[in-house]
Amino acid sequence: MLDRVGLPSLEGLYSDVPERFIYSKEYDLPEAMTEQQIREHFEELCSRNSKLKIFAGAGAYDHYTPAVVPYLASRSEFSTAYTPYQAEISQGTLRYIFEYQSLICELTGMDISNASMYDGPTAAAEAAMMALSCTKRKSKVLLSETLLPQVREVVRTYAGYHGIEIGMIAQKDGQTSAEALAEALEGGDVAGVILPSINRFGIIEDLSGFADAAHAAGAVAVCYCDPSALAVVRTPGEWGFDIAVGDGQSLGLPLCYGGPSVGFMACRKDYVRKLPGRIVGQSVDAQGKRCFVLTLQAREQHIRREKATSNICSNQSLMALYVTIYLSLMGPAGLRKVNEVSAFKAHSLREKLLETGLFENVFDKPFLKEFVLKPLCDPNKLHKALLDKGFFGALPTEEGYVSFCVTEKRSAGDIDKLIETLKEAQL
Amino acid sequence: MKYYDKLIFELSKEGRCGFSLDGKASEGYLESIIPQALARGSKPRLPEVSEVDVVRHYTNLSQMNFGVDTGFYPLGSCTMKYNPKINEEVASMSGFAALHPLQDEESVQGALEVYWKMEKMLSAITGMSAFTLNPCAGAHGELTGLMIMRRYHLLRGDMKRTKVIVPDSAHGTNPASAAVCGLDVVVVKSKENGLVDVEDLKPLLNDEIAGIMMTNPNTLGLFESEIGEIADLVHACGGLLYYDGANMNPLLGVVRPGDMGFDIMHLNLHKTFSTPHGGGGPGSGPVGVATRLEKCLPGPRVIQAEDGKFHIEHIWEESAGRVSSFMGNFGIILRAYAYILSLGKEHILNAGKFATLSANYIKESLKDCYKLPIERICKHEFVFDGLINDGARPASVAEDGTPVEAVAGATTLDVAKRLLDYGFHAPTIYFPLLFHQTIMIEPTETESKETIDAFIDVMRKIAAEAAENPQLLKGAPHNTPIGRPDETQAARHPILKYWDC
Amino acid sequence: MSKIINGLKYSETHEWVKIEGDIAIIGVTDYAQKEMGDITYVDMPDAGEVVEKEEEFGALESVKASSDLFSPVSGTVVERNDALEDAPELVNEDPYGNWIIKVQMRNPAELDELMDAEGYRDMIGE
Structure with missing residues (x-):
């Protein structure tokens, strides 16, 4: 090969690199491992992680992943493909993304979905920027205090650099305050408001009138939601919101220490040109056969450069496939059941926790799988007592409450053991 | 299929x-x-x-999809190297997959060690001093890197620096990331030989410049030989150098961006570090920085205490902020970690060199059939500017007096589509925009000489077909599940979900 | 050969202007639509928006490209061609018959800086 290139040695391939930039020292890396050594090394690393009974959520939910999901998604025709630029040999990817978009639209009640984003918080940040471009010449975005902390922080980070002013909407009794929103909107200049459908206390927010208030002020209404729960709670579309965002992790993705997850983003039809990210559309091929292609690409960075709707290039395609397969298996009945079983167990845990006398009720609001209580003891000690017995729960919140979450994966026995643990602990 | x-x-x-x-x-x-x-x-x-x-x-x-496991995927700028299967297996071990992202530090020491060691190893490979692994993709890393750049200037009270220089050959993501980050883009031109024009750069440098974004080798696959001078000039004006790691692969084990004067960089673990592309993600875009920028990294971040235990520092005063839910795409980081361990200090020395050799070998083997606009040693990829003989023929009159219609020549698109018929993925086409018929080929180091020779044979065959009968290419692909899609109709009358049909 | 109509004014960025009193009717030239290929979307400002001479007021999109539209005059948009919303291909089919926006001019003297058909023909070199 070198002969063809006309060089005596591999080093000649770098003759265009100034010599001082060629790294001549030994790389400070371990010696190469064999496959078996790698496996053993990872097993050893795993042994220093504790597999806990997860009784917490806060944006990452331990729902059951059916065996079919990873089995199919790990087919290498899916996993080792690139972005489907060559539609003729990418119909598999393009079709499942089209299905994914359809499913997200159906869950959120929106008209259009993109092909997915990195995670929920970054999708919310993209929505904040999108609100600005939908409203022109406005520069403020309002966030509800009841949004998850990671959502607020990521939006704040993006906003700070993008030149978006952030205002907070206070909460009252565990739900975004309509009065606070009205007051914040009065200041004017508001491009968008971001509110949760189910908030960080686990409460299903009553969003009546919120979208109208935003629209009356000329602002875009964005709803941050848990897509799993959208099978049973009022959708952003039904509430009259313009954009729905959130994290798809609750739809069959393993926790995996927080990533990869998948963000989703859907909107009203008339905002389609403002929607960031990839979009797949249906078309026909030269012979009239139905086919699918990446479309509306003139919005994107590789064509629009600095005028693009966003800098995002990739989606989280393979995780969107997880979501698509998961939703196909579950169907409307299964997804409802997941919510039902989780909610039933969560309410049972809450009742039993209150019975221990270690907690006080905080909010009397409807919830599904997640809730907060006020501990009558040191929240950190409480958390630690559970951890020592292999439970991950009672996550301390900003207000000094502790939050719990129960999914369908936890058994009645697990719940009883958790309660036993608390009773036995010296709190 | x-x-x-x-x-x-x-x-x-x-x-x-x-x-x-x-x-x-x-x-x-x-x-x-x-x-x-x-x-x-x-x-x-x-x-x-x-x-x-x-x-x-x-x-x-x-079965209607083509992946790296299906066949050769010479997609320029995408580094479609083979994805080792042990990496998949270790990344899905339940000891990682079942971890909740907010679990207490003491219950995730193994996971935190991966973050810590990965940061050290990426620093060793790139010559940077610290890394964040939180960005979820290359573009996300780019944005994070620019946030760090702005944060650094702002912390010094240097408020005027709101412009970033981007070469005209840069990928569109560079200016798009700058815009998201609130920076104005200033374009620096390339010279005839495809490299950044240092003379054009000089007058652009002043106290409003936050920095320059460079891809080296650039999008033409050419090493920016004057990088030392560029670094000195940009630093002298108070700006920082950003390294777009999209094209890091040829430098893997040979050259470190930190040594070339770069202050901030991102890597694409899904390119250089062999994690599968997943049909467009999830990827991972770690960002490395020089020592003086370490305090501007985003949080959370893993640190090691004196007793060897690992801790998470969530957010601190000087930090650029939080850029993703938790700490990035952990599952992808695990795979890349396994990849680096399998290369080790010995084999890393070959990775970039073999990738570069393959690219130059293909270039030299095909330049008599395809136009090579810039004759120079390339790195991991290179560009052709269409066919030398595209088969185009003007209208004429046959000997018997009947008029013969003109024949349009085969384009780069036609060549790309014909490759699909022969069982190869197409190269990147019509990028960069510096030429009209760009074909950008990147073979990577994981392909055997036999595979590469087979690709060369097919490319030559297609060139011959084009000269003979360009119509054959224009009808391609012939052997794929669908023919060429009508993209115009898709964009004019969008059908974006099942119920729109 | 691209079609050029006598009596219209032309900008260097390939927009044509037809004057009706103090209203400027603006579209893109045949040359521009050919360069773009199949147009898939026309991004237009709403009535009431202010446009400035030589500043962008919208864009034409094709499958693989996007091209900004620049206003040949300053003023206020009084009407946009809503037919293009659902049928952007009209610009390809008849670029002079399908205007994009109508602008009430603030400074009709700006028209003097535009080219006539002859000048435009020279510029595109046909």
Whole structure:
């Protein structure tokens, strides 16, 4: 090969690199491992992680992943493909993304979905920027205090650099305050408001009138939601919101220490040109056969450069496939059941926790799988007592409450053991 | 590959399901806890299908897809190297997959060690001093890097620096990331030889410049030989140098961006570090910085205490902020970590060199059939500017006096589509925009000489076909599940979900 | 050969202007539509928006490109051609018959800086 290139040695391939930039020292890396050594090394690393009974959520939910999901998604025709630029040999990817978009639209009640984003918080940040471009010449975005902390922080980070002013909407009794929103909107200049459908206390927010208030002020209404729960709670579309965002992790993705997850983003039809990210559309091929292609690409960075709707290039395609397969298996009945079983167990845990006398009720609001209580003891000690017995729960919140979450994966026995643990602990 | 024309919704039959879940005890419970006003009004139209329906449907879909495991994927700028399977297996071990992202530090010491060691190893490979692994993709890393750049200037009270210089050959993501980060883009031109024009750069440098974004080797696959001078000039004006790691692969084990004067950089673990592209993600875009910028990294971040225990520092005063939910795409980081361990200090020395050799070998083997606009040693990729003989013929009159219509020549698009017929993925086409018929080829180091020779043979065959009968290429692909799609119709009258049909 | 109509004014960025009193009717030239290829979307400002001479007021999109539209005059948009919303291909079919926006001019003297058909023909070199 070198002969063809006309060089005596591999080093000649770098003759265009100034010599001082060629790294001549030994790389400070371990010696190469064999496959078996790698496996053993990872097993050893795993042994220093504790597999806990997860009784917490806060944006990452331990729902059951059916065996079919990873089995199919790990087919290498899916996993080792690139972005489907060559539609003729990418119909598999393009079709499942089209299905994914359809499913997200159906869950959120929106008209259009993109092909997915990195995670929920970054999708919310993209929505904040999108609100600005939908409203022109406005520069403020309002966030509800009841949004998850990671959502607020990521939006704040993006906003700070993008030149978006952030205002907070206070909460009252565990739900975004309509009065606070009205007051914040009065200041004017508001491009968008971001509110949760189910908030960080686990409460299903009553969003009546919120979208109208935003629209009356000329602002875009964005709803941050848990897509799993959208099978049973009022959708952003039904509430009259313009954009729905959130994290798809609750739809069959393993926790995996927080990533990869998948963000989703859907909107009203008339905002389609403002929607960031990839979009797949249906078309026909030269012979009239139905086919699918990446479309509306003139919005994107590789064509629009600095005028693009966003800098995002990739989606989280393979995780969107997880979501698509998961939703196909579950169907409307299964997804409802997941919510039902989780909610039933969560309410049972809450009742039993209150019975221990270690907690006080905080909010009397409807919830599904997640809730907060006020501990009558040191929240950190409480958390630690559970951890020592292999439970991950009672996550301390900003207000000094502790939050719990129960999914369908936890058994009645697990719940009883958790309660036993608390009773036995010296709190 | 065979055509399969179903959508999952079309397999749906009311009442069918593919899940198993014990829900007797909770039957009807939701009605008692969700007030009517907060309940969903209609049953979601999700598919109602059995498990075997789902398995067959997605298996059929997969068979219309081409991946690295299917065949050679010389997609320029994308570094489609082979994805080792042990990496998949270790990344899905339950000791990682079952970890909640907010678990207490003491219960995730193994995971935190991966973050810590990965940061050290990436620093060793790139010559940077510290890394964040939180960005979820290359573009996300780019944005994070620019945030760090702005944060650094702002912390010094240097408020005027709101412009960033981007070469005209840069990928569109560079200016798009700058815009998201609130920076104005100033374009620096390339010279005839494809490299940044240092003379054009000089007058652009002043106290409003936050920095310059460079891809080195650049999008033409050419090493920016004057990088030392560029670094000195940019630093002298108070700006920082950003290294776009999209093209890091040829430098892997040979050159370190930190040594060239770069202050901030991102890597694409899904390119240089062999994690699968996943049909467009998830990837991972770690960002490395020089020592003086370490305090501006985003949080959270893993640190090691004196007793060897690992801790998480969540956020601190000087930090650029939080850029993703938790600490990035951990599952991808695990795979890349396994990859680096399998290379080790010995084999890393070959990775970039073999990738570069393959690219130059293909270039030299095809330059008599395809126009090579810049004659120079390339790195991991290079560009042709279309066919030398595209088969175009002007209108003429045959000997018997009948008029012969003009024949349009075969374009780069036609060559790309014809490659699909021969079982190869197409190269990147029509990028960069510096030429009209760009074909950008990147072979990577994981392909054997036999595979590369087979590709060369096919490229030569296609060139011959074009000269003979360009129409054959214009009708391509002929052997794929679908022919060329009508993209114009898709954009003019968008059908973006099942119920739009 | 691209079609050029006598009596219209032309900008260097390939927009044509037809004057009706103090209203400027603006579209893109045949040359521009050919360069773009199949137009898939026309991004237009709403009535009431202010446009400035030589500043962008919208864009034409094709499958693989996007090209900004620049206003040949300053003023206020009084009407946009809503037919293009659903049928952007009209610009390809008849670029002079399908205007994009109508602008009430603030400074009709700006028209003097535009080219006539002859000048435009020279510029595109046909």
